[in-house]
Amino acid sequence: MTIPRAAKTLRRTRIQEEKEERILEAALDVFSAAGFRGSTIDQIAEAAGMSKPNLLYYFRTKEAIHRALIDRVLFTWLEPLRAFDAEGNPEAEIRSYIRRKLEMARDFPRESRLFANEILQGAPHIEDELKGPLKELVDEKAEVIRAWVRTGKIAKCDPYHLIFSIWATTQHYADFDVQVRAVLGQNHAGEGRFEDAARFLEQLFMNGLRPRQADTAA
Amino acid sequence: MTIPRAAKTLRRTRIQEEKEERILEAALDVFSAAGFRGSTIDQIAEAAGMSKPNLLYYFRTKEAIHRALIDRVLFTWLEPLRAFDAEGNPEAEIRSYIRRKLEMARDFPRESRLFANEILQGAPHIEDELKGPLKELVDEKAEVIRAWVRTGKIAKCDPYHLIFSIWATTQHYADFDVQVRAVLGQNHAGEGRFEDAARFLEQLFMNGLRPRQADTAA
DNA sequence: GTAATGTTTTACCAATCGGTCAAATTATCG
DNA sequence: CGATAATTTGACCGATTGGTAAAACATTAC
Numbered sequence: 001m002t003i004p005r006a007a008k009t010l011r012r013t014r015i016q017e018e019k020e021e022r023i024l025e026a027a028l029d030v031f032s033a034a035g036f037r038g039s040t041i042d043q044i045a046e047a048a049g050m051s052k053p054n055l056l057y058y059f060r061t062k063e064a065i066h067r068a069l070i071d072r073v074l075f076t077w078l079e080p081l082r083a084f085d086a087e088g089n090p091e092a093e094i095r096s097y098i099r100r101k102l103e104m105a106r107d108f109p110r111e112s113r114l115f116a117n118e119i120l121q122g123a124p125h126i127e128d129e130l131k132g133p134l135k136e137l138v139d140e141k142a143e144v145i146r147a148w149v150r151t152g153k154i155a156k157c158d159p160y161h162l163i164f165s166i167w168a169t170t171q172h173y174a175d176f177d178v179q180v181r182a183v184l185g186q187n188h189a190g191e192g193r194f195e196d197a198a199r200f201l202e203q204l205f206m207n208g209l210r211p212r213q214a215d216t217a218a
Numbered sequence: 219m220t221i222p223r224a225a226k227t228l229r230r231t232r233i234q235e236e237k238e239e240r241i242l243e244a245a246l247d248v249f250s251a252a253g254f255r256g257s258t259i260d261q262i263a264e265a266a267g268m269s270k271p272n273l274l275y276y277f278r279t280k281e282a283i284h285r286a287l288i289d290r291v292l293f294t295w296l297e298p299l300r301a302f303d304a305e306g307n308p309e310a311e312i313r314s315y316i317r318r319k320l321e322m323a324r325d326f327p328r329e330s331r332l333f334a335n336e337i338l339q340g341a342p343h344i345e346d347e348l349k350g351p352l353k354e355l356v357d358e359k360a361e362v363i364r365a366w367v368r369t370g371k372i373a374k375c376d377p378y379h380l381i382f383s384i385w386a387t388t389q390h391y392a393d394f395d396v397q398v399r400a401v402l403g404q405n406h407a408g409e410g411r412f413e414d415a416a417r418f419l420e421q422l423f424m425n426g427l428r429p430r431q432a433d434t435a436a
Numbered sequence: 437g438t439a440a441t442g443t444t445t446t447a448c449c450a451a452t453c454g455g456t457c458a459a460a461t462t463a464t465c466g
Numbered sequence: 467c468g469a470t471a472a473t474t475t476g477a478c479c480g481a482t483t484g485g486t487a488a489a490a491c492a493t494t495a496c
Contacts, residue, residue: 037256084371123396130400161418172386178341182348200379209428
């Protein structure tokens with residue numbers, strides 16, 4: 001008598017690990033390109049090179065695949081923000097945060113789109129993660145930035161909106177890639193747009209946040 | 219013998235105008251919240267308060283609804299960029315462009331999400347609009363910005379990435395609204411976040427783009 | 437080897453999808 | 467009014483959806 005679902009077994013077999021890996025990889029492709037509702041189990045199964053019932057042997061529902069994928073990707077995704085260091089030089093920290101986020105937009109666009117799709121459609125599956133871990137992390141880093149403002153190391157500004165603007169500008173190059181390509185046209189076809197973007201954004205934020213007379217006075 | 223489709227009649231009746239209006243309004247609700255593939259005709263029909271066959275009497279396919287909606291919204295959506303004036307004062311023009319875009323994110327979030335969904339998923343229905351009218355408009359305005367840079371009125375920077383960064387930062391407040399709310403939490407619950415964002419972004423871009431010694435020299 | 441367990445496939449299901457059809461109903465016009 | 471055209475409805479269709487059942491097949495442990 002066989003126990004029907006892989007989840008029931010405590011010890012995971014080699015095959016289980018391999019197949020789950022393949023499924024999550026395929027699911028990232030599909031979910032990031034079409035969102036949760038727009039994706040089908042069949043698409044994921046085909047991308048993973050297995051039959052639908054076979055896939056459902058490893059993940060019982062579409063939601064289970066999605067949840068496993070989110071859980072797996074979220075931690076890595078927040079890595080750059082976590083690396084934001086209170087002790088470091090403000091200018092260098094912000095600059096390297098921008099660079100890291102931009103590198104992630106370039107190297108992991110599917111992950112970016114996965115979250116973008118999810119949030120855009122009201123975050124029905126990750127509301128808790130946003131209000132919990134994410135908020136706490138941002139609150140913590142906002143406090144760091146606020147301290148920098150207090151000590152006059154950067155211009156007076158709202159730390160939350162500073163973080164939002166870095167998220168928005170960097171992730172834009174992953175999430176809205178087709179638009180960026182369409183507007184830039186053939187002449188900027190290569191990956192050069194990421195270097196141009198890095199140059200622009202670093203300049204914008206560095207000059208934009210440099211402390212000015214009025215700040216230290218107040 | 220009645221001609222089966224509303225589209226066949228040359229003269230549009232009062233009822234046609236009213237119903238098409240209601241359908242497009244409902245479609246904006248549904249498409250902006252779930253994307254094209256994630257939306258169903260039934261959802262739109264229910265939101266419009268009519269039966270599915272009745273809706274299909276006015277628009278023959280789901281794509282036709284979507285197309286009509288895009289056509290209708292796109293022009294208005296580009297209005298702020300079109301208003302960008304070469305003759306005006308650079309600082310004032312950029313500042314008011316940011317303000318206008320932010321107002322649109324606040325007042326027309328559904329329109330913003332409609333396009334965001336579309337572009338995120340590869341822009342399958344608006345590729346032509348991106349590569350055509352949008353690109354041309356951006357090219358034109360980029361030239362204006364480039365002229366400002368040449369005459370030393372603003373800092374040396376890539377005009378395309380400047381435009382992208384304004385799009386990204388302002389639309390962020392519409393497209394990623396749930397995340398912004400989740401992170402800001404209850405204490406910033408009201409609409410105050412838009413004013414805070416406006417203050418932050420104006421400061422960022424004004425200071426970030428102010429011409430510096432090195433620019434005028436080069 | 438063989439028995440137990442783990443994996444895959446085939447066939448299937450009910451619900452939902454986009455869309456059609458013809459008949460019934462309502463508005464418009466002379 | 468009556469006739470004609472415009473609108474609405476309910477019943478329906480084939481395809482696709484998420485998911486299941488059970489048997490066939492493969493692997494592992496002893």
